[in-house]
Each structure stands twice: as C-alpha cells, then as structure tokens.
Amino acid sequence: MRNTCLNMVHELARRDPRPVFIGSDLSPGLLDAMKAEMPERYYMEGIAEANVVGMAAGLAMDGYMPYVNTIATFLTRRCYEQVAVDLCLHDLPVRLVANGGGLVYAPLGPTHLAIEDIAIMRALPNMTVVAVSDAPEMIRFMEQTLDWPKPIYIRMGKGGDPVVSRAELGFRIGKAIPMRNARGKGGVALMATGVMTANCLAAAELLARDGIDASVLHVHTVKPLDAEAVLEHARPARLVVTVEEGIAIGGFGSAVTDLLVEQLGRAMPAMLRLALPDAFPQKYGVQNDHFEVFGLTPPQIAASAQQALARDEGFA
Amino acid sequence: MEADRVLGGAAGPLDERSKQLRRLIVRGLAGGGRGHIGSSLSLVEILRVLYDDVLRFRPGEPGWPARDRMILSKGHGCLALYALLADKGFIPIETLDSFCRRDSILGGHPEAGKIPGVEASTGALGHGLSIGVGMALAARMQLRDSRVFVVLGDGEIDEGSVWEAAMCAGKHRLSHLTAIVDYNKIQSAGPTREIQDLEPLLDKWRAFNFAATEIDGHDVEGLRALFHRLPLADDRPTAIICHTVKGKGIGFAEHDPNWHHKAKIPPDLVARLTAALE
Numbered sequence: 131m132r133n134t135c136l137n138m139v140h141e142l143a144r145r146d147p148r149p150v151f152i153g154s155d156l157s158p159g160l161l162d163a164m165k166a167e168m169p170e171r172y173y174m175e176g177i178a179e180a181n182v183v184g185m186a187a188g189l190a191m192d193g194y195m196p197y198v199n200t201i202a203t204f205l206t207r208r209c210y211e212q213v214a215v216d217l218c219l220h221d222l223p224v225r226l227v228a229n230g231g232g233l234v235y236a237p238l239g240p241t242h243l244a245i246e247d248i249a250i251m252r253a254l255p256n257m258t259v260v261a262v263s264d265a266p267e268m269i270r271f272m273e274q275t276l277d278w279p280k281p282i283y284i285r286m287g288k289g290g291d292p293v294v295s296r297a298e299l300g301f302r303i304g305k306a307i308p309m310r311n312a313r314g315k316g317g318v319a320l321m322a323t324g325v326m327t328a329n330c331l332a333a334a335e336l337l338a339r340d341g342i343d344a345s346v347l348h349v350h351t352v353k354p355l356d357a358e359a360v361l362e363h364a365r366p367a368r369l370v371v372t373v374e375e376g377i378a379i380g381g382f383g384s385a386v387t388d389l390l391v392e393q394l395g396r397a398m399p400a401m402l403r404l405a406l407p408d409a410f411p412q413k414y415g416v417q418n419d420h421f422e423v424f425g426l427t428p429p430q431i432a433a434s435a436q437q438a439l440a441r442d443e444g445f446a
Numbered sequence: 447m448e449a450d451r452v453l454g455g456a457a458g459p460l461d462e463r464s465k466q467l468r469r470l471i472v473r474g475l476a477g478g479g480r481g482h483i484g485s486s487l488s489l490v491e492i493l494r495v496l497y498d499d500v501l502r503f504r505p506g507e508p509g510w511p512a513r514d515r516m517i518l519s520k521g522h523g524c525l526a527l528y529a530l531l532a533d534k535g536f537i538p539i540e541t542l543d544s545f546c547r548r549d550s551i552l553g554g555h556p557e558a559g560k561i562p563g564v565e566a567s568t569g570a571l572g573h574g575l576s577i578g579v580g581m582a583l584a585a586r587m588q589l590r591d592s593r594v595f596v597v598l599g600d601g602e603i604d605e606g607s608v609w610e611a612a613m614c615a616g617k618h619r620l621s622h623l624t625a626i627v628d629y630n631k632i633q634s635a636g637p638t639r640e641i642q643d644l645e646p647l648l649d650k651w652r653a654f655n656f657a658a659t660e661i662d663g664h665d666v667e668g669l670r671a672l673f674h675r676l677p678l679a680d681d682r683p684t685a686i687i688c689h690t691v692k693g694k695g696i697g698f699a700e701h702d703p704n705w706h707h708k709a710k711i712p713p714d715l716v717a718r719l720t721a722a723l724e
Contacts, residue, residue, distance in 0.1 A: 184611065185577070187580060188566075192581055192585070
C-alpha cells in the first residue's frame with residue numbers, strides 16, 4: 131500500500147503540474163525515479179515535521195499540491211498546530227501521507243503507534259481523513275486526490291495487506307462502499323475503515339456460518355462521513371458493530387455513534403464499538419499480535435458481535 | 447547590550463509619515479477597545495519602508511502572481527499591518543474602526559482570505575518562516591522573481607519551528623527570502639534577556655547559513671538603503687535584525703512590557719495615545 135501510494139505520487143506528478151513530494155528523512159532511495167525525472171518537485175527534508183508542513187502550506191498557497199510523507203505519529207502529534215493552522219485554517223490541498231497508521235509499528239513500541247491519529251485528524255475543520263483497505267484501492271483513491279480541494283490525511287497500512295477491495299464497486303472520496311449486503315432485516319451491520327474491512331468481511335463469513343446475517347460497510351473516508359450509507363446500513367440492523375485499528379475515543383466508531391444518536395434517536399440499533407482502549411499499548415510483536423490483544427481478529431469480531439446480540443436479547 | 451543603545455531607535459524623532467501610520471494604529475485600537483499596542487508600534491518603520499519602497503504589489507489585485515510576498519509571522523502586531531493595508535488601499539480606512547468587532551474582517555490576528563493583502567493567517571507563533579520557505583521554493587519552481595519577506599517577533603523566535611525553517615531555508619539557498627526580526631527586546635512576560643535570551647542573535651542566523659546584519663529598526667533612511675541592497679548574498683537567505691523599541695512613538699508606553707497588549711482601551715486612554723502622537 132505504501133509503495134503503491136508513493137509510486138502514485140510520481141505518476142500523478144507526471145500527469146499534472148501540481149503534485150510535489152516532500153519527505154521527512156525517509157529511506158534512502160525512496161522515489162528515486164521521481165527524483166531523477168523531476169528533481170525540482172522532489173524534496174527530502176530533515177526531521178522537522180513542523181517545518182515541512184508549513185513549507186507544504188507555502189507551496190500550496192502558490193498553486194502546488196504537496197504530498198508530505200513520514201511516519202503517522204510524527205505527522206500528526208509532532209506538528210498538530212501546523213496541520214491545524216497552516217493546512218486546515220487555510221483549507222489547502224496538502225496531502226499528509228502517513229506511514230504506519232494504527233498498530234503497524236507494533237515492534238517499535240508506543241512512540242511509533244498512531245493510535246489516535248484518526249481521532250485528532252477528524253477533529254480538525256476542513257480535514258479529510260481516508261484509510262483505504264489495500265493497494266489496488268489506494269490507486270483508485272490517489273487518482274481522485276488531484277480533484278479534491280481540501281487537506282487530506284492518508285492513513286497507510288503495513289503493506290502487503292490482503293486485497294479485499296473490488297474495482298467494480300468504484301471509489302469516491304466521501305462515499306462508503308457496501309462490501310456485503312444483509313439478506314434481510316434484524317442482522318448485524320459491520321462497519322470498518324482501513325485494513326479492518328478485511329477482518330470484518332472474514333468475520334461476516336464466520337457469523338453467516340452460525341446463521342447470523344451480517345452486512346459490511348467499508349468506510350474508507352472517515353471524514354466527511356458518508357451519513358447516507360451509514361444510516362442505510364444501520365437502520366435495518368439489530369446491531370451495529372464498528373471496527374477500527376485505533377483508540378475508541380473520538381475515532382471512527384465515535385463518528386458513527388454520533389451520527390446514529392443524532393439521526394435515529396430511540397430507533398437506534400444496539401451499538402458495539404471494537405477499538406483500542408484508553409491506554410498506550412504495552413506489547414511489542416507484530417501488528418497481527420496486537421489485533422489479537424485488542425480483539426480485532428475475525429473470530430474475535432464475530433464472537434464479540436454474538437455476545438452483543440445475546441446481551442441485546444437479554445435486554446429485550 | 448551595547449547594540450541596544452547604539453541601534454534601538456537612535457535615528458531621531460519620528461517624521462510625519464510615521465506618526466500618521468501610528469494614528470491609524472490608534473484608530474484601530476480605539477475601534478476595538480483593545481489590542482497589541484507595543485508589538486504593533488515597534489514594527490511601523492519596518493512595514494512602512496517595505497510597503498512604501500520595497501515590495502511589489504497591486505492593491506486592486508492582491509493575488510497578482512508576480513507580487514512579492516510579505517508574511518507578518520508575529521501576527522499579534524497586525525494593527526501595524528492593517529494601518530499599511532488601509533494606507534495603501536487594500537482595505538478602506540474606515541475598516542480600522544471595526545477592529546476585533548464581531549463581523550469585522552480585521553481580527554486580533556490577521557487572516558488570509560478575509561483581508562486583501564494578507565498572505566497567511568498568523569497568530570500562532572513560529573509558523574511564518576516555514577510558509578515563507580514554501581513560497582520561496584514555489585517562486586523558484588515557477589521561475590517568478592517574487593521575493594518573500596517574513597517579519598518575526600523576538601519572542602516568537604523562541605519557537606523551535608523557526609529554527610527548523612531557518613535550517614531548511616539555508617539548505618535551499620533561498621536568496622530571495624528575507625527574515626526580519628523585530629527585536630524590541632521585550633516579550634509578553636518581560637525582557638527577552640530574562641525570559642529567554644536570544645544572544646548572540648546575529649551569530650545564530652549566520653550559523654544557520656543566512657547572510658545576517660543588524661540595523662536601527664526605526665531608521666527609515668537606513669532601512670530603505672539596506673532593503674535596496676537585498677539580497678545580501680546571492681547564495682543564501684538574508685536575516686535582518688531590526689533593533690526596535692517596544693511601544694515606539696508613545697513615550698509613556700516605550701520599553702514597558704505592560705504595554706505589550708491591553709485588553710481594555712477606554713476613550714480616555716485613546717485620547718492620551720492620540721495626544722502622545724501630536
């Protein structure tokens with residue numbers, strides 16, 4: 131997903147005069163082809179996130195579309211004020227290409243885990259927040275960045291993520307994709323963003339084996355949230371389950387909950403938010419280990435949904 | 447601080463143009479009933495010379511691509527900028543009366559997109575130089591000969607992001623970028639020498655690969671001559687340390703941190719400020 135995204139920056143720069151790449155001390159050789167072909171539009175700067183974001187703003191004010199790339203935690207926490215003021219207040223078409231969203235950097239520990247990136251980025255006015263599911267979808271998304279006039283936070287997965295997106299379903303920024311439809315009313319509506327959509331599709335299969343009808347909505351754009359699609363999937367469901375690779379506070383599930391509370395009131399289905407707790411992760415290992423620790427593997431998602439259904443029945 | 451005595455406002459009394467611009471600042475202060483007084487008054491001659499003699503701009507076409515860019519990174523000094531923008535016809539003079547009012551375009555910090563002639567929304571400190579670096583790179587890529595000027599406060603350059611930007615500007619040899627420090631030596635809490643000493647300030651900028659010099663920031667002739675010599679070097683950005691006086695022109699406010707900002711400026715104080723400029 132990461133290489134695909136960066137190669138797309140080069141590809142887009144070939145087609146359009148606006149894209150510029152700005153890295154903050156990344157790997158040697160990164161995007162060498164772009165650097166060789168258009169050196170004036172390739173910047174590899176120092177470890178200075180506040181500066182590169184401000185610099186990107188200055189470039190965007192004079193017509194460019196910078197794609198700023200570094201590790202997600204540093205591109206969000208380290209320069210939050212520059213992102214808020216320089217990019218969002220000015221509403222500039224700068225793209226924050228964030229490596230290792232969520233738990234990707236599990237072995238490197240909590241300094242490198244972007245667990246609240248979605249929450250803090252979606253809190254900013256004018257910001258668009260996107261987490262695609264896999265590399266082919268990244269291509270479809272990146273194509274559209276040329277026409278999106280606002281700042282975008284692009285949360286990247288680990289790379290080599292299982293491909294679950296389907297070209298025939300299309301891609302539009304701000305438009306969620308129904309990946310699996312419910313057969314009828316009263317089932318489980320699974321909603322996910324980023325690579326969690328793959329886990330939800332697998333969880334839906336497991337639920338189906340147990341006779342539970344489950345839909346899956348892939349909400350690649352967390353902000354602006356596709357209210358219409360979320361409501362359409364939530365209304366007929368008995369249980370809505372949101373699944374995300376990040377903390378619950380202010381995250382994707384929070385966005386969905388806010389919407390459902392405001393729009394459905396007492397008609398709200400039961401809600402289950404599967405996300406990280408309000409704590410810094412304590413373990414190392416790899417991303418998949420952390421999925422297990424936090425209950426985000428397909429069998430865990432399916433089991434949690436079943437428990438929530440049972441609990442809901444108990445209340446009924 | 448020998449340089450203080452030699453350079454800070456030693457150029458003699460203010461001329462009528464400098465007083466006229468200060469009267470516009472007082473007009474804004476009166477309109478809003480508040481404002482950063484001292485921080486605006488130390489800036490007047492820097493901005494006056496830039497707008498009168500140096501910058502290329504078109505008030506009727508603020509987005510003219512070939513214009514020079516001027517970013518007031520110390521956004522809290524905005525009343526001085528508003529005075530110049532009104533004086534040059536970017537905004538009507540009467541707009542100053544609406545300063546900080548609910549529906550005004552003139553807030554307590556300047557906003558791009560609202561105010562013609564304001565290049566970037568500033569107020570959070572330490573942002574302007576990085577934005578200026580981006581604009582200078584854009585000018586180079588677009589083969590425009592636009593120059594970029596960034597005016598920074600002395601307290602502002604406590605921010606680490608300023609020095610990130612300075613390193614980057616030096617690396618890219620942005621000779622068409624000029625950083626100007628309004629060195630009035632008083633930040634909000636007190637003298638910079640006590641709160642966060644900046645010395646040796648010229649050496650700092652030179653160490654970051656700027657061609658750096660210093661001047662009396664109220665010496666109109668000196669500023670004019672210096673700005674006309676820009677760039678000071680063909681292969682690096684320029685930094686100009688302007689030794690200024692906080693509150694310059696209002697005798698009872700000069701050198702006094704208590705005049706950095708006033709949240710309440712009643713009519714009798716407006717009258718005193720006005721009288722001080724007679």
